[in-house]
Amino acid sequence: MKSIFPEASGCITHRQLSVAFVQGSPNHGGPAWVFVASTPRSSAGHAQGILERLDAGEIVIGDGGFVIALEKRGYVKAGPWTPEAAVEHPEAVRQLHREFLRAGSNVLQTFTFYASDDKLENRGNYVAAKFSSQKVNEAACDIAKEVAQEGDVLVAGGVSQTPSYLSGKSEADVKTIFRKQLEVFQKKNVDFMIAEYFEHVEEATWAVETLKESGKPIAATMCIGPEGDMHGVLPGECAVRLVKAGASIVGVNCHFDPETCLKTMKLMKEGLQAAKLKAHLMSQPLAFHTPDCGKQGFIDLPEFPFALEPRILTRWDVHKYAREAYNLGIRYIGGCCGFEPYHIRAIAEELAPERGFLPQASAKHGSWGNGLSMHTKPWIRARARKEYWENLLPASGRPYCPSLSKPDSWGVTKGDAELVQQKEATSEDQLKELFQKRSQIQHRT
Template sequence: MTADSRTPPEPHDSQHLLSPAPQHHSTPPEVRLLDPNTGLFFPTAVGVGDSLGCALATPRLCPHGSARPSALSAGRPGRRAGGVRQFPARARTGAAEPQDRLPARFLRAGVPVPPQLQGSLVGWAMGILERLNSGEVVIGDGGFVFALEKRGYVKAGPWTPEAAVEHPEAVRQLHREFLRAGSNVMQTFTFYASEDKLENRGNYVAEKISGQKVNEAACDIARQVADEGDALVAGGVSQTPSYLSCKSETEVKKVFQQQLEVFLKKNVDFLIAEYFEHVEEAVWAVEALKTSGKPVAATMCIGPEGDLHGVRPGECAVRLVKAGASIVGVNCHFDPTTSLQTVKLMKEGLEAARLKAHLMSQPLAYHTPDCNKQGFIDLPEFPFGLEPRVATRWDIQKYAREAYNLGVRYIGGCCGFEPYHIRAIAEELAPERGFLPPASEKHGSWGSGLDMHTKPWIRARARKEYWENLRIASGRPYNPSMSKPDAWGVTKGTAELMQQKEATTEQQLKELFEKQKFKSAQ
């Protein structure tokens, strides 16, 4: 039983500062031992089936240069060790002393800690709630369906994750890029992997592959990559066609429970109910996942106006926490600025109800100030014309800082977020976390690597002031800066949202084309 399967301790106050998070471990599994002469933690290889007694070998540096100073012996700002810049940990108020810990895979392997090592190893691997309760910043991953669609492995429209079975190498590589960029949660690629979605509107996946195989493959890939670093695995569920088709609570929960069975079999570290437009369905998802005894996070794809039935963000958060979620927030549908406005409303709702929960934010990497209540899916550019709206790495650094200042400690991204966006989060919060991600060895802070460019006017851009103050042009002089969202005003309970197993017919499409023309002319 992991610590997270027990009743979690109360979350720390959101204003507590951070203790350094761990750096990545390489394969084979490693234990980091404290060198009393330098104050650095060094990894030593250990076989998974071995006792940790064999870890008394000479310390060595990780291939990624993951040795870093603890708060006991922090390096100077900008100092490099093993290719990764190190930062002194900031002063803490009420935070526990920083702890080094073993990779979570040692717990699963049942590796014992002999007495002679217990003085060197301060603590065990921590689960999601232990990390957040200690004040650690948890960095999520980015957008899988959009990234893999662009790479040719996901079909736009159904957005289903059969690539976990058909092209596991593509999914694995994207996980690895997010891990290298700084993510310490590998979320299973199970978005829209419910059985009813995999057979919706002519989708072949449920019949030819099966939802169980897709979910199992996604869990295996996420675990493999997580074990290459200090990352947790989160099993994820999302909104269902069954709910949109007005099926009962029992029927909808059964869909979630099918995925949950796989997550329990594969022993994911925690669970996420994400991408819900209706708080009612999100609550059902949380209640279903909570039966596992594992920690549950819940995020809704809503903006400041609330869910599509008019429930305000603060009330949504209250309902999710009462249902059993320990972490609440938003993901997708809105840009970072709008998403943080929504998280702030959720935070205020929880405070008013005297409820405690950790806050989470995983927004779009697109600028969407012209969205309406339903978010970017109503923009005429969705999904194939969004590129001019992509946020820069500097935009995302600003988002990370604002999220942190709001008290959000689980910070990641959704659609449009590429690994370099996640790296921007990790770099912005490096002073709080105590280290930079491995990917930063190929990225100079605020363009500092440009000082190596052959052209002098490019070298002149190797400074923060230049990039921080640049007003970025779109290169499209004849295009509008804003769009008019579609406003069909349909949601759960509307006939047009009833789903079907059969493929959409030509007649159904013709009727939709005519309605679109009518709406556009209004």
């Protein structure tokens, strides 16, 4: 039997639906769905906030990656990875938000990654002078809030690590950078705040302390693996420090694949339990396999950023990730770089029994490939079952492609002179020095 979806001209706005199962064909991977709408609201009649949803035991599905997705589409420049597309190409940002919403996202993050004053003028970037960080942040908030009106979803204003911190600037200087973004988020009245993509827990706590001034809920995620942050602070201690700083939701994002991120999340959870602290858990990993990554994650891989495609997770890999994250007790589950809308849809489909509904995008995607039963070729029809896709080991199609890479390992982090940032564009002489150092490192290893 096929799924029966509520009829709607826009995106499905129901967060909770009662659902009855009817017997489906075993070749199609399980039961079919019948939907009955029931949209919960708070007693005041408003859509529930992030903490209300998580406190009630709801599964919140985040969105996916923006900078890599928009770079591939021709709207973001690799290297700076800054979000001026919100001003220059708002239609591209709007469409990606809409696709994540249609795929099942409950949260739309403002496209404000690396949208701080210092990043937008770092190493020759023109954005600060041409537009200003305020205009970029305002445009990103406006776009996210516009799309959020199409569904019962929340908008999160986000800040990330700064060149100022890597350059050794003071706590006051770094907090001033965060505060300028926060002023826009408060003006635009986003629903909650996210401090994401931090390699150092010290800077992450500074971000949380600054965002706390808003009075809104704060989620904080670090781009670390099981070894901890770049100064050796272990995941459990990172989680404790973030909660003590004021975060109600803690976890990891980016830099590592789901398997590695969930190992880190387990350590964070154990750290919080040992400290007798409570917080909701959040995971937004890469959509790339990274078993060979070192402490700093995928940015050390020789394939970063232009040759990562052979590492992309399949939608079935994401099904596995979503189930394992749920079993670990994580209730805010999303993705970061490489996560496209179809990956987010896979999370929503895997957790549909617990959530009680499917996203609108599932109307064009049969459960575990059962739409292939309509294919003209019999060997393709034979793939219309869960067992086939769940057990498939995809080939790369590259006869001489190694299964693992040897990551770059320069061993520099905050406090190293080589990480002091500059306003001027990188010079040819500076590049030559880097090329020479790379050759020396490769020769030694």
